[in-house]
Amino acid sequence: MDVTARWPARPVLLCTTTGTAVAVVNTLLDWPIGTAQRCIAIALAVASGLLLGTLPRWPLVAVGAEAVVVVVTTWFSPFTNAAALLFLLVALGVLGHRARWPVTLAGAVATYAALVVQASFGSDIDAPLLTLLGMTALPVVAGRYLAGLQRARRVAEERAAEAEARHRAETHAARLAERARLARDLHDIIAHHVGAMTLRASVGTLALDNDGDPAVARAALVDVATAGRQALDELRSVLAVLRDPDAVDAGEGSALVTDPEATLVDAIDRLRRAGMPVTSEVDPRLADTSLLVRTTVVRVVQEALTNVLKHTGPGTETTVGVTVSGTGAVRAVIENAPPSGPGPMPLPASGQGLDGMRQRVAVLGGTLTAAPTSRSGWRVEANLPGKGQA
Numbered sequence: 001m002d003v004t005a006r007w008p009a010r011p012v013l014l015c016t017t018t019g020t021a022v023a024v025v026n027t028l029l030d031w032p033i034g035t036a037q038r039c040i041a042i043a044l045a046v047a048s049g050l051l052l053g054t055l056p057r058w059p060l061v062a063v064g065a066e067a068v069v070v071v072v073t074t075w076f077s078p079f080t081n082a083a084a085l086l087f088l089l090v091a092l093g094v095l096g097h098r099a100r101w102p103v104t105l106a107g108a109v110a111t112y113a114a115l116v117v118q119a120s121f122g123s124d125i126d127a128p129l130l131t132l133l134g135m136t137a138l139p140v141v142a143g144r145y146l147a148g149l150q151r152a153r154r155v156a157e158e159r160a161a162e163a164e165a166r167h168r169a170e171t172h173a174a175r176l177a178e179r180a181r182l183a184r185d186l187h188d189i190i191a192h193h194v195g196a197m198t199l200r201a202s203v204g205t206l207a208l209d210n211d212g213d214p215a216v217a218r219a220a221l222v223d224v225a226t227a228g229r230q231a232l233d234e235l236r237s238v239l240a241v242l243r244d245p246d247a248v249d250a251g252e253g254s255a256l257v258t259d260p261e262a263t264l265v266d267a268i269d270r271l272r273r274a275g276m277p278v279t280s281e282v283d284p285r286l287a288d289t290s291l292l293v294r295t296t297v298v299r300v301v302q303e304a305l306t307n308v309l310k311h312t313g314p315g316t317e318t319t320v321g322v323t324v325s326g327t328g329a330v331r332a333v334i335e336n337a338p339p340s341g342p343g344p345m346p347l348p349a350s351g352q353g354l355d356g357m358r359q360r361v362a363v364l365g366g367t368l369t370a371a372p373t374s375r376s377g378w379r380v381e382a383n384l385p386g387k388g389q390a
Helices: 009-030 035-054 059-076 082-098 101-120 129-209 214-243 260-273 284-288 291-311 353-363
Strands: 278-282 318-324 330-336 367-372 378-384
Touching: 035 059, 035 082, 059 082, 059 101, 082 101, 082 129, 101 129, 129 214, 129 260, 129 291, 214 260, 260 278, 260 291, 284 291, 284 318, 291 318, 291 330, 291 353, 291 378, 353 367, 353 378
Parallel strands: 278 318
Antiparallel strands: 318 330, 330 378, 367 378
16 A cells, blocks of 8 residues: 555645644643743644644654654653654554554554653653553554455445446347347348349249240249348348347347248248259258257358359359268258359359358357369358267
8 A cells, every 4th residue: 555645735734734833732731840841842733733744645654753753752741742652543544544564563662652651751651561462453443444445445435336337248249249140140040032033033033035935034033032031030020139139048149040940941942943953962860959049050151152053154063062961060061063154143142141151150169161162163062060079
């Protein structure tokens, strides 16, 4: 604890003035002899009062000086040193309050020595050594106790401030995480459905422009309308979460995919309707995994198939495989062959697809790789750990 900290000027001045006045009055009332001795006693009294002014900056010096004044007044005027003794005990209490234990112990030794000297000179205070020890310990204990209360209050205030700051940080982090999750969901919804709608609309346009089968154009438009309705439904789910964040089960992550299996089948069927042969094999044990795992698998497959829609043309062979091990580990592989014809109408890249998939998989402690194959195709593989493997 800093023993050199300054007190406000007014309390210091008040303490010094009051102490000096009390000491002088005590001397004038108790000194029984001539004028010269009275002047010396008054000077000592003034000195003991003024020494209180050193307490804010040098409490140990104040204790030592007050102890010297007590000893001198005991030798010179044993009947007028009550005020000096009081100031010594006050100074010791302030030292105990503000200084560390070694400094406080030094002040207590000086005080005890002064009390022993005073008792030995046969002053009006005649007490055994044990009593003098108690007189010395009392201001020390009081000062340390008050210091402990102040420290406890500061610690409580600091902890409250830290808890508040931690709460704000956690709230902010939770909001950022929710925004990132919603951004991924919006990307998945828009990229998948709009990609399918664009491709099917292109098929319908080509069918009409080239005097093709109107049934093909009609089927394409029906698919566009279906995909649009599904996109609207899922966007409404996102808006519902934005209006009521508490509706999301935090323990299950995204609550937007309530039927992952149906969503997975729909994503594969949409690619097939777009003219791309898809071979899929999904382990039935996937249904035994948690909703969060199934949702993650569905979103990864959706995004990978959306990329196939974006970057390859009709007739591109694609395989989807989802396997579950005995420990519950899930492996999802989406691989497409190189384009077999002209590419589709180019779609703007969001720059969030692969990053979004990696983030989803990383939440579960899994890994995701995406790289070209030896046949100039593309392969996406996600591995999610089972129980006890994360």
